[in-house]
Amino acid sequence: MTVKIIIVDDHQLFIDGIKSILAKEIDIEVIAEANNGLEVLQLLANEMQPNIIITDIRMPIMDGISLTRNLVKDYPNIKILALSMYDQTSDVIEMLDVGAKGYVTKNVEKKELVSAIHTLIKGDYFFSKNLSQDIKEWFNKEQINNSTTLTKREKEILNLLVNGRTSLQMAKQLKLSKYTIDTHRKNIHKKLGIKTNAGLVKFALQNL
Amino acid sequence: MTVKIIIVDDHQLFIDGIKSILAKEIDIEVIAEANNGLEVLQLLANEMQPNIIITDIRMPIMDGISLTRNLVKDYPNIKILALSMYDQTSDVIEMLDVGAKGYVTKNVEKKELVSAIHTLIKGDYFFSKNLSQDIKEWFNKEQINNSTTLTKREKEILNLLVNGRTSLQMAKQLKLSKYTIDTHRKNIHKKLGIKTNAGLVKFALQNL
DNA sequence: ATCCATATACCTAATTGTAGGTATTCACTT
DNA sequence: AAGTGAATACCTACAATTAGGTATATGGAT
Numbered sequence: 001m002t003v004k005i006i007i008v009d010d011h012q013l014f015i016d017g018i019k020s021i022l023a024k025e026i027d028i029e030v031i032a033e034a035n036n037g038l039e040v041l042q043l044l045a046n047e048m049q050p051n052i053i054i055t056d057i058r059m060p061i062m063d064g065i066s067l068t069r070n071l072v073k074d075y076p077n078i079k080i081l082a083l084s085m086y087d088q089t090s091d092v093i094e095m096l097d098v099g100a101k102g103y104v105t106k107n108v109e110k111k112e113l114v115s116a117i118h119t120l121i122k123g124d125y126f127f128s129k130n131l132s133q134d135i136k137e138w139f140n141k142e143q144i145n146n147s148t149t150l151t152k153r154e155k156e157i158l159n160l161l162v163n164g165r166t167s168l169q170m171a172k173q174l175k176l177s178k179y180t181i182d183t184h185r186k187n188i189h190k191k192l193g194i195k196t197n198a199g200l201v202k203f204a205l206q207n208l
Numbered sequence: 209m210t211v212k213i214i215i216v217d218d219h220q221l222f223i224d225g226i227k228s229i230l231a232k233e234i235d236i237e238v239i240a241e242a243n244n245g246l247e248v249l250q251l252l253a254n255e256m257q258p259n260i261i262i263t264d265i266r267m268p269i270m271d272g273i274s275l276t277r278n279l280v281k282d283y284p285n286i287k288i289l290a291l292s293m294y295d296q297t298s299d300v301i302e303m304l305d306v307g308a309k310g311y312v313t314k315n316v317e318k319k320e321l322v323s324a325i326h327t328l329i330k331g332d333y334f335f336s337k338n339l340s341q342d343i344k345e346w347f348n349k350e351q352i353n354n355s356t357t358l359t360k361r362e363k364e365i366l367n368l369l370v371n372g373r374t375s376l377q378m379a380k381q382l383k384l385s386k387y388t389i390d391t392h393r394k395n396i397h398k399k400l401g402i403k404t405n406a407g408l409v410k411f412a413l414q415n416l
Numbered sequence: 417a418t419c420c421a422t423a424t425a426c427c428t429a430a431t432t433g434t435a436g437g438t439a440t441t442c443a444c445t446t
Numbered sequence: 447a448a449g450t451g452a453a454t455a456c457c458t459a460c461a462a463t464t465a466g467g468t469a470t471a472t473g474g475a476t
Contacts (some may be wrong), residue, residue, distance in 0.1 A: 153454095164402075176455090180455055182433080183455075183456095184453080184454090189434080196374070197406040198370070198408070199372045200406070201406045201410050359421085361422075374461085374463090375462070375463075376462080384423090385425055385426080388423075388425055390463080391423085391426095392423080393464090395422095
């Protein structure tokens with residue numbers, strides 16, 4: 001089956017770039033292009049049925065974020081791949097928050113773009129390998145919110161951690177071995193996909 | 209000058225205890241006692257002018273927190289010394305938040321109580337030495353909010369810390385020596401009176 | 417011109433945290 | 447009765463943080 005794509009960008013240069021990258025892929029077809037979000041909604045209203053929309057974030061008239069919000073509401077089957085400049089980390093995160101499924105930078109290579117498209121079609125997320133720390137964190141949080149429940153003990157220890165206790169202090173307070181505290185702490189790390197105490201404190205304060 | 213004191217507690221036992229402790233102090237006079245906050249307000253309405261009110265936190269009719277709120281509003285010159293059981297940490301913090309100037313536990317020794325009274329008269333804060341971690345933190349925060357300004361670099365590094373970077377990662381990102389990052393981090397620790405990264409993250413998220 | 421805060425860099429030592437394991441006990445579910 | 451999740455405890459090795467210094471350069475304020 002051929003993957004049908006609409007490309008959205010207010011700079012024709014990028015549209016042409018993406019099109020040329022995808023031109024030789026036999027299982028990928030660019031069925032339309034648009035210069036802003038509103039044009040996409042018009043295309044969709046006219047019975048156009050893409051599988052993927054590759055869209056810039058900042059655009060006149062309707063930006064990528066508004067577009068994505070509209071799409072996930074009315075066309076949940078269409079996957080959105082955000083295309084951004086390097087320096088738009090917070091924009092990218094907003095895109096992901098409203099429902100985009102992947103992100104590539106505008107200097108993306110052919111191989112990576114094709115890979116991104118196929119990944120999204122399979123239902124997975126795709127992110128450029130050289131993405132920023134903040135986007136990695138977003139992804140971690142996303143994974144967590146669907147699947148994580150801390151046990152009573154783990155919550156207790158996380159709480160003590162937030163209140164500044166070291167492993168040794170917790171061990172004394174709870175009359176447990178330091179080893180046990182560390183085991184719990186490591187389990188929390190694993191469950192939340194967070195590697196440091198500082199990160200756990202941030203997570204706890206923002207999500208619990 | 210004699211320090212005039214009102215003692216407030218719903219258990220007569222404690223009132224008597226405090227009175228007996230203070231009986232032999234020539235410069236301290238217990239001018240009245242009350243069993244709840246409302247009684248105190250009535251005493252004050254009747255021209256009674258204490259320098260210090262020593263008050264329990266949990267009491268019927270009007271508790272210590274409501275009382276303190278009223279006192280700091282209408283009688284800002286009267287210092288409030290919270291008297292609590294061991295296990296009321298969060299209550300104590302609430303008392304301090306609304307304006308109490310000191311805290312002693314109900315098993316306070318004579319020397320400590322007298323010292324607390326004189327400390328408050330001088331305008332300083334007084335806390336039992338064996339107070340909980342949480343109250344220490346409260347006190348730190350109080351000190352900080354009046355006096356601390358982080359430099360631009362320090363703010364930058366604190367921000368990176370909140371976002372999960374290790375010293376080494378920051379060093380690379382900012383093209384500085386790891387030693388320099390650590391120096392800044394230590395300076396932040398000193399300025400904020402916080403000893404751990406986890407604590408800094410908590411502080412940053414709650415105060416900045 | 418000197419003082420001072422800021423930013424930089426280095427060093428050592430001790431403590432704490434991180435990551436990879438294994439293992440036992442207990443309560444609860446299938 | 448067997449299996450599972452939760453809680454406990456231990457071990458090693460390595461990384462990172464914490465605490466205590468010292469030191470230099472620079473730009474702005476008195």
